Amino acid sequence: MEEFAVHDPTQLLSAASEFAYYPGLQTDTSAKDFLDRFPLPVIINALQSKMDVLGLESTLVACLERIFRTKYGTSLIPQYMSFVHVGLQAESQLVKCLACKTVSYLLENVNRGAGFGAQLVIDYDVYPLLLDCLISGDENVAAASMDAIKNLASSPKGMDIIFPANNDEVTHLRNLAARSSSVGRVRVLSLIVKLFSISSSVASAVYNINLLSLLEAEISNQSDMLMTLSVLELIYELANIPYATQFLSRTPLLQILAMLIGLFNVLVEPILRSRAIMISGRILSKDDIFMSIDESTIKTVLLAIDGRLRSLESQDADECESALEALGQIGSSIQGAALLLSSSSSIAKHVVDAAFDRQGRGKKMAALHALGNIVGENRPEDHRLLNNDVEENLRHLIYETAAKSPKITPSGLFLSTLQQDSEIRWAAYRLITGLVTRPWCLIEICSKQEIISMVTDAHIESAKKGMEARYKCCQAIHKALLASNKLNSDPALTVIASKLQEAVRRGPYLAREWAEAQPAVVTAERL
CATH class of the missing domain: 1.25.10.10 (Leucine-rich Repeat Variant)
Known part of the structure; x- marks a missing residue:
């Protein structure tokens, strides 16, 4: 590697810093121009030589990240998979994080046929190293590793790596969780949830090899409150996935x-x-x-x-x-x-x-x-x-x-609730909006002029959500009143309908129909 030795690290640091922290978009052309001046082996050698130059490592890592984000940079990754392999085992957390991100860039952007990136992961024995980064790396390394494994799951060949047919495989996520510390187990469980969220087919693979039972076992155990709470948060995230119900209902x-x-x-x-x-x-x-x-x-x-x-x-x-x-x-x-x-x-x-x-x-x-x-x-x-x-x-x-x-009637309860602070009013508007579809509730609402006055008062709310909830409530009452058969038989309801119609016409935010112009400059008062 003597031919790739760095003779002037300060020059490399200056150029890498300018490239890494350039505020605009780095293009394929700019990446190629930079690598023509400083080839990848030179940059990699500088990282591996651990030169005692302040800020060199962090700057080179940031520079390589931006290079590999370009299509030109990504196209070079397959030639440097040995560097990725070494980087995943580096002592430096920055270098480890870069290596994990580089795997993601490879899997996301290299277009050489389905499974090409996954095959490189197999050829260079990258997956076990990603799992080690997940378990033992710092938070940034673990997150980058998780993203890389998620990207790996996007291809059938990648799925075969992550979900091996042999349950005794060292890399099987169940076995990995079993031999990990509590922090490592939470990270494995978090990875399982993230994999589950990719698609229904991946979720099916997670379910079929019984990985969800790991989450169930942790919350059943309760020997470590922080661990149990962390897993409950993961299950909360899991429950929000649209297709989760079809799997969770079987557990x-x-x-x-x-x-x-x-x-x-x-x-x-x-x-x-x-x-x-x-x-x-x-x-x-x-x-x-x-x-x-x-x-x-x-x-x-x-x-x-x-x-x-x-x-x-x-x-x-x-x-x-x-x-x-x-x-x-x-x-x-x-x-x-x-x-x-x-x-x-x-x-x-x-x-x-x-x-x-x-x-x-x-x-x-x-x-x-x-x-x-x-x-x-x-x-x-x-x-x-x-x-x-x-x-x-x-x-x-x-x-x-x-x-x-003490209010005796529902209308009294509704009015009392509307007369409270803005947050309570917001909830009351929502309740009335849902209830007023019922004829009995419509009668109760229209029986209190004070309720109609409040829901049609464009000045009463100052927060956006309050304005919108009041307006939606006003619309619901007006629509329910028009749909009823009571307008022709009760003149008082006709007046209420007219007031509601006017409030609906004004919209949720218009406080006044006419706004008087105010002078921008006033004359000075004279003694």
């Missing part, structure tokens, strides 16, 4: 979560219980879960959440609000709302009671939003109403709660 995950949430499980830390509640809500918020899992399991989870909500321990604000938010997620689907509002369930009653409770602002706001979801504010208009029995139960719950309160 015992919901039963495990129900045990974590359970009223008599005093050994579980409140923060773990809160996350378990939120994950359950996210999973059960999807319509297809009700078609792929038995109702008894769903009811077990719901009863566990409701038990926490009603227990004295659930006075813990975070846990209580998590339970209400989860119930709101579940109630956002038609099946979930119908289950919560069924006559055999008392869950909706606790949500309604909390929504109109005069104590606990956070709890009240979470309950109002949850009830807004349950009554269909975030569902399409033609999917807001439920079956007759469920609708009757909802009406009964609202009227019963009102009758036991």
